[in-house]
Amino acid sequence: MAIVPVIQSAVSAQINKLYQVDLDPSSITVSETKPEFEGDYTVVLFALLKTLKKKPEELGNELGQALVAGNATLFSGFNVIKGFLNLAVSDSFWLQFLKEQYNDPQYGRHPRNGKRVMVEYASPNTNKPLHLGHLRNIFLGWSVAEIYKANGYEVVKTCIANDRGIHICKSMIAWQLFANGATPESTGIKGDHLVGDYYVKFGEELKKQMAPIIEKKQAELLESGKTPEETAKYLHDKKEELEKEAPIMKAAQQMLIDWEAGKPDVVELWRTMNGWVYKGFDETYKRIGANFDKVYYESETYLLGKELVEEGLRKKVFFLKDDGSAWVDLTKDGLDEKIVRRRDGTAVYITQDIGLAEVKKNEFNCDLSIYVVGDEQNYHFKVLKLICQKLGLEGADGIFHLSYGMVELPTGRMKTREGTVVDADDILDEMIRESELKTKEQGKTEGLSEEELKNLYEIIGTGGLKFFLVRVDPKKRMIFNPEESIELHGFTATFVQYTYARSQSVFRKELYTGGEIGAELLPLEKQLIITLERYADIIKQAGDEMNPSVIAGYVFEVAKLYNTFYNEHSILKAESPVKKELRLQINQMTAHVIKSGMALLGIRVPDRM
RNA sequence: GGACCGGUAGCUCAGUUGGAUAGAGCAGCUGCCUUCUAAGCAGCAGGUCAUUGGUUCGAAUCCAAUCCGGUUCACCA
Numbered sequence: 001m002a003i004v005p006v007i008q009s010a011v012s013a014q015i016n017k018l019y020q021v022d023l024d025p026s027s028i029t030v031s032e033t034k035p036e037f038e039g040d041y042t043v044v045l046f047a048l049l050k051t052l053k054k055k056p057e058e059l060g061n062e063l064g065q066a067l068v069a070g071n072a073t074l075f076s077g078f079n080v081i082k083g084f085l086n087l088a089v090s091d092s093f094w095l096q097f098l099k100e101q102y103n104d105p106q107y108g109r110h111p112r113n114g115k116r117v118m119v120e121y122a123s124p125n126t127n128k129p130l131h132l133g134h135l136r137n138i139f140l141g142w143s144v145a146e147i148y149k150a151n152g153y154e155v156v157k158t159c160i161a162n163d164r165g166i167h168i169c170k171s172m173i174a175w176q177l178f179a180n181g182a183t184p185e186s187t188g189i190k191g192d193h194l195v196g197d198y199y200v201k202f203g204e205e206l207k208k209q210m211a212p213i214i215e216k217k218q219a220e221l222l223e224s225g226k227t228p229e230e231t232a233k234y235l236h237d238k239k240e241e242l243e244k245e246a247p248i249m250k251a252a253q254q255m256l257i258d259w260e261a262g263k264p265d266v267v268e269l270w271r272t273m274n275g276w277v278y279k280g281f282d283e284t285y286k287r288i289g290a291n292f293d294k295v296y297y298e299s300e301t302y303l304l305g306k307e308l309v310e311e312g313l314r315k316k317v318f319f320l321k322d323d324g325s326a327w328v329d330l331t332k333d334g335l336d337e338k339i340v341r342r343r344d345g346t347a348v349y350i351t352q353d354i355g356l357a358e359v360k361k362n363e364f365n366c367d368l369s370i371y372v373v374g375d376e377q378n379y380h381f382k383v384l385k386l387i388c389q390k391l392g393l394e395g396a397d398g399i400f401h402l403s404y405g406m407v408e409l410p411t412g413r414m415k416t417r418e419g420t421v422v423d424a425d426d427i428l429d430e431m432i433r434e435s436e437l438k439t440k441e442q443g444k445t446e447g448l449s450e451e452e453l454k455n456l457y458e459i460i461g462t463g464g465l466k467f468f469l470v471r472v473d474p475k476k477r478m479i480f481n482p483e484e485s486i487e488l489h490g491f492t493a494t495f496v497q498y499t500y501a502r503s504q505s506v507f508r509k510e511l512y513t514g515g516e517i518g519a520e521l522l523p524l525e526k527q528l529i530i531t532l533e534r535y536a537d538i539i540k541q542a543g544d545e546m547n548p549s550v551i552a553g554y555v556f557e558v559a560k561l562y563n564t565f566y567n568e569h570s571i572l573k574a575e576s577p578v579k580k581e582l583r584l585q586i587n588q589m590t591a592h593v594i595k596s597g598m599a600l601l602g603i604r605v606p607d608r609m
Numbered sequence: 610g611g612a613c614c615g616g617u618a619g620c621u622c623a624g625u626u627g628g629a630u631a632g633a634g635c636a637g638c639u640g641c642c643u644u645c646u647a648a649g650c651a652g653c654a655g656g657u658c659a660u661u662g663g664u665u666c667g668a669a670u671c672c673a674a675u676c677c678g679g680u681u682c683a684c685c686a
Contacts, residue, residue: 338682339684348683495648497648508645549623573645
């Protein structure tokens, strides 16, 4: 059992004994004592003063004495400063804890709880390669899934491939017009990039075709007496409408219609080009360790939800407007009216999502269904959950949108049009190249084979990127500074990995035996054990908050403290054999927690670097 | 205009149901390798916690208002 609840119970019990007052143990504030004070844990007394009708000093002293007397194996002393009761936990407690846990490979993980959770993440469009924003999504989603496993859940990782729609048709048209039959094989270009290139090509061609159309419209407007400002505004507002006049846009829209009609050559091309993209994605997924238990394809789900609209109309959750479109009124919930079926009878995005939510529930029956999607869709998911609840769908309450902020560059948002989008493969390559450079500079890898070296560069490079993207609170938008991301000092994966490698270098010389570890702890030894003790709690917190940055911060804290300890006390040249064994066990437990914590972030740690 | 999110050191970020003198990293400055890995350690310096008011033993944290930034409110996905 974790120590904080133990202390809370002890405090609660002593208060009951002393003052005959019943307090819920979890209501008692217990925190780690700040380093500038003596003691290990602090009970904050202020909140108790009123109910117990005591002065702070008085209560602190009475309670402190009772706690030490009543729990001799746990507490070794106390002091009271203002309203804070500082308790010293006896060394024997920590030594016992270390003895039991130092070599447990499952340490920190929680037992199975019988619950099942689905995590949907990544979910790319199939018309262009992955970029930095996807990476934040993927690292986050994958990590949250692992954190849920560590919290005792069974996890189903899913992905929805947005494989149909106007976006892919744009790539297809451009490919037909300009590619001369180019394929990934014939060009040597990775499939997702090749398809993406034609998506860009489409945009360029559209721009070309738009120039005369805009010019003509502009002349018309000015001639009809509009001011230049009015004209500019009109052109801006009606941009999309005007684009529909361009031949290449018309062709793309026709292609979408043909696709929905199942026109064989269109479907064939669609299949081929999506195939290239998937192959490209798979390569990227593989190098970053992303994986899915189940992939849904929008082309198979986009017609879902239509019966649910009928059902919603029957249940009066939805209503019809005069033109035949179906809506839901969410104004009472503080939102707006939202369309769920178009005038022409076709489903909209939200309708598909309602249908897919039902399919997911039927197929996997998860208690919780997490969607890792950017915060620009906050409104959408609020609506989705609300509609599912109103429809009375099973699992509606389990829908949770794990919303994360956009990744920006120091120069601002990434923009396709300005070519500032950071490509996932490019940035990974760069990180790995950089780690190779720095590793060679360090010159500590003598004796490793070519393959081991290549593996090492990858561990450091991809690990660095993952850590960088996952170390900040998901909710917040973050700034990606390329120079900072390849940094190897401070709050980085490399620092933590290096710390692990250090611990392993000790074990290459000598291993723990499981023998005697003595009866006393030096301050740094104790501090490290106290920090390691928090690991299970950290895993729980990260799960409750769906927040991997909790793990990242913790692992960094452990590494920092270990380095201080390592610098201050020699392990192999300890003062006595007992001390050596103690430190070897601390070394082992620290190494395990670092490795395990990093694994929850999808980051591997090397034995040497 | 409505809804939601954010504003903490020069920069990037932490800050547990409100608790002691608000913490890290980077950048800057000063020391420490004949030692288990210096990709490290120790130290110095750096703050109007956006602003104003309120709640109370106590507020970066809760409430209200204001300012600034972002997202969203499509018969797009």
